[in-house]
Amino acid sequence: MDGAAPLFRMEGISKRYGGVRALEKADLTVTAGSIHAILGENGAGKSTLIKVMAGVVAPDEGNMTLEGRDVTFASPAAANHAGIVCIFQELSLIPELSVADNIVISDPPKRFGMIDRKAQRRIAEEALARAGASDIHPLALVKDLPLSRRQMVEIAKALARKPRILILDEATSALTAADVAKIFGVLKRLREQGLALLYISHRMNEIAELADQCTVFRNGRNVASYAAGSKTDNEVVELMIGREYSHIFPPKPARPQAGTPVLEARDLSWSDRLDKISLSVAAGEVVGLGGLDGQGQRELLLAFFGVLRGLSGQILVDGKPVSIASPSTASDDRVGMALIPEDRKTEGLMLPMTVRENLSFAALDRLSKAGVIDRGAEQRLIDDMVGLLAIKTAGLDIPVGALSGGNQQKVVIAKWLMRQPRIILLNDPTRGIDVGTKQELYQLMRKLADAGAAILFYSTDYDELIGCCDRVLVLYDGAVKRELIGAEITERALIASALNIHGDDARAGQGESA
């Protein structure tokens, strides 16, 4: 593959955070006009590697060369100037500003010292068009856009900086299938224009479709480089996790007999986002929520959890109507509900607080007598959870923000399991998580269901819905459009009903009879 002279080369790059080695003599060679995929579990060093490339993090040792010349980047701006632009996993847009403002934010066009609005809009439109998102209005406020559209803006913003090396870190994890297809078109065109692209994703099919060259990272080292397509998926996953990789999804049990539903909704409506949703989840059942992104799935979970005001309809727990006014009522012992929120960094965790404080945070009322925390009980329960979920951390008293994404997500889940919830609502829990952790989560989910929990599971990943769920409810425009049971859950059925192709199918409807 290395016919052309490398555009950019990193040699012997090491980086330590405290006692943790994030990178250990890592090497990487980037060639112009190719798409280079970087694979590895979370915590394998991928994110650190690209942070070094993008000038966000200074390496402890090692050197980088751009077109044969040694370079060091003192800041992200310096890296940008050299033509290296990175689209990070965490969105970097300012919600209160318009799309155009965000796109040119680092270097707005000026006229007489003032921002030239016309030129700014032109640049934004151009960049959006290059990103294949010309349907986004440049004057729309970023906060009004759904997550997937924001990601498109993020890509446009990067392109507006005219990069030579473009790094995409999990840039598609929040995107819908249609957007991903568009982005791929854009990326392939950029490759033809001679850009070097570094692509980081946990989605194997994306890498298979896109990449020319792949490098696998494990424990801070590059363990293998190969031309795309020369290894099977299983071989690649084994390289990533360093162990034998077998069935990613645990087997589903035989269809459970009808029991009393633990969680039930009747005609749940909320503003114009939820439209008379009725559903029920029985003990031991994993019920999936499918459909395109933003069809009311998140609102539905929040509605159950008592977050939404002005909800109409009824929620029943164990067959009895309950009124859930806040998350604290939802999580008390009579209801026993837990919500694993969408965004672990802002909704699930308090990042600067310690692992210990985060783990026990949702269960403080159970761990304390007269408001005083029983530290022995806290420690025992935390030890149980850390063991049960195999949370990897350098200690309980380090900030939870220092853990890798997968381990952070485990902490979010563990903090709720400490309450032993009977009803578990999961909002896209595997977003941006490595394969190994995903697999553990799938198994955990099934284990919890087998132990009698009722699980409602929203995922943007169709494979997960197919692999994990006993039933899937497909939402469209705030209503349940279709229910798929057992073997009916196929990719084809999911996509068709997500797009509401069989909208007036006889099977469509809200009711079901578990």
Place this chain on the structure above:
Amino acid sequence: MSETTLGGIAGRMPKFIRRADPAVVTAFACIVVLLLVGSLYSRSFLSPEYLLQQLKVASFLGVIATGMMLVILLGQIDLSVPWSVATGAMMACAAAAYGPVGVALAIPFGILCGVAIGIVNGIGVAYLRIPSMIITLATNAVAQGLMVVYTGGFSPQDAATAAMRYLATGFTIPGVPNAVIIWALIGAAMVFVLTRTSFGRAVYGIGNRERAAYLSGIDTRRVVMIAFAVSGGLSAFGGVLLAGYASKAAQSMGDAYLLPSIAAVVLGGTSILGGRGSYLGTVAGVILITLLQSILSVMQMPEAGRQIIYGVVIVVMLLLYGRAPASR
């Protein structure tokens, strides 16, 4: 996969291995420097009498800053301190005019009035979602108005009760002023609340990320409400002590405590954005501010110069430890 799966070994590391907060260390270092600078000017700065006197003066600020810290940890602010202090003092003195029962209930009544102001603040911030900067400023103005109406524009004639004077100036333990003991007790209670209770955890949680705390099933509004009530109560208690110290209540007695209480908390390393800080830091901040004020006045610096130096020193010290280790 080389990271060890944690069993709890690392979690039980001895506490002294955990690094001390650099801000707290800096604050204590600044105290030492101030004392040394002062001692160059006059020997008496290092005498036990002077230091004990400073500690006594500091304890009034300490009580008030304790409540302020709780509110700042939530990421809020309490600007109603001046008139909470004055209300506490004036109402306690006023109650003393109503016979022996009034005298007996003077102190709790004064504190209760402060709690009432705090509850109004809490309702505004937690339930009505009014920014704390606005609502506490408003209640401060309302409290001021009420006090002016009550006194008819004059200082109240009622003097502080014997109990108030005893709390502020007496000695239960020989050599240690009561005010210092009170501050120590309140401080110990606050340390316990912040580190050992679920309320304390909730305060830090809300300060760091209110949304995550709310979604974790914490009744965030109740916590915010209680914190403001405690802050109001402690301000008023500070006022009661000040009235005992000065033997009488005065209208403007709280004005000198707003900026110092905020500065003491922030200089002690508590993040003004909430969620981070330790009570030890606040103790250091309170002593630091008190010493600074004292040394500047002993040096007979004119008032204008004192204010300038006071402000500049606060900015400089904040710059000193606004410098957390770079994340690069």
